[in-house]
Amino acid sequence: MQLQTEIKIKPFAEKLSHTGKILLLGSCFANDIGKCLHNAKFDVCINPFGVIYNPFSIANSIELLIADTKITENDLLQYNELYYNFYYHTSFSSVEKQSALGKMNFANRQGSEFLKNAETIIITFGSAITYKYRKNNKIVTNCHKLPACEFEKCVLNIADIVKITNTSIQNVRAVNNKVNFIFTVSPVRHLSDGSHENQLSKSRLLLAVDEICKNNRQCQYFPAYEIMMDELRDYRFYANDMLHLSSLAVDYIWQKFSNAAISDESLKIIDEIEKIFSAKSHTAFNPDSAEHKKFLKTCFEKTRQMQTKYPFLDLTEELEYFSS
Secondary structure (H helix, E strand, O other): OOOOOOOOOOOOOOOEOOOOEEEEEEOHHHHHHHHHHHHOOOEEEEOOOOOOOOHHHHHHHHHHHHOOOOOOHHHOEEEOOEEEOOOOOHHHOEOOHHHHHHHHHHHHHHHHHHHHHEEEEEEEEOOOEEEEEOOOOEEEOOOOOOOHHHEEEEEOOHHHHHHHHHHHHHHHHHHOOOOEEEEEEOOOOOHHHOHHHHHHHHHHHHHHHHHHHHHOOOEEEOOHHHHHHHHOOOHHHEOOOOOOEOHHHHHHHHHHHHHHHEOHHHHHHHHHHHHHHHHHOOOOOOOOOHHHHHHHHHHHHHHHHHHHHOOOOOOHHHHHHHHO
16 A cells, blocks of 8 residues: 655766765755765765855855855944854854954855865755845845845746856856756745745746756756655654754655665765764663773774775764774
8 A cells, every 4th residue: 555655766867976075055955965965974065155045145155156255354244243244144143253254264265165176066945035135235145133124025036046047057167067966945844934925936946946957967856845745744754843854854855865866886885884873873881891892992993994995985083983
């Protein structure tokens, strides 16, 4: 008996491997998949500017990374004693000007390096709704809790999303011709704008991404939105806010993503890594016993052998744990 609607996903033509860098940009779902890739020991850079929801701001962030933009004091604004920039998440803000600049420029350098050397860029669109700062008529990435009256709510149309994203792809390929793109639409709902508005927004994103992937080489779509809506259509797969995904839902979608998008060789590596993680999470009944010390020594040796076998992995943390 079939008790759920399964989303069939064809294996990707271009698959992820542990030897390539991966840049992730977009909504909090990009963070979720990015963390899964990080835990699987892929070389990733996750949202260097923080979470970004709309395609325009994602495109703007890409342009900043391509140019390796340096943020100066003239680019900072101040509100509630915090220095901030509309293109960066609130976590970059600081009461000290130099601290804010330091965090922003470090993120720029790291993200720029990843973009120019990435094997894959994963982009997750979260919402077609944007906000313009009335004083300069520019779309912001983050409103930084300024009064709502200072912003104008706007909705991107499909043609605009396709146009700005196609331009971003072309500009990225001008500095990194080998890169592959994976697009997703975030399954996280934005109900603050209303349920109907959220559906219209997601529809625009889905139609735009379909057009983008048809018109550009080495662009693939992963149906995270469809998996959540059809396969996991139950509130037990949501977090307590009933909007974001639960850890179970993230794990499920990660499994589907892995099977479709990750190479066979890297899947084997992940299996070996999971065995190391399992050993690391083992709770000893008597940590000082000779038996437990022997267990740690064996685990250290297995991890060391794996590090030798796969020198592109970073198992420093695991080696230090077992050697301690």
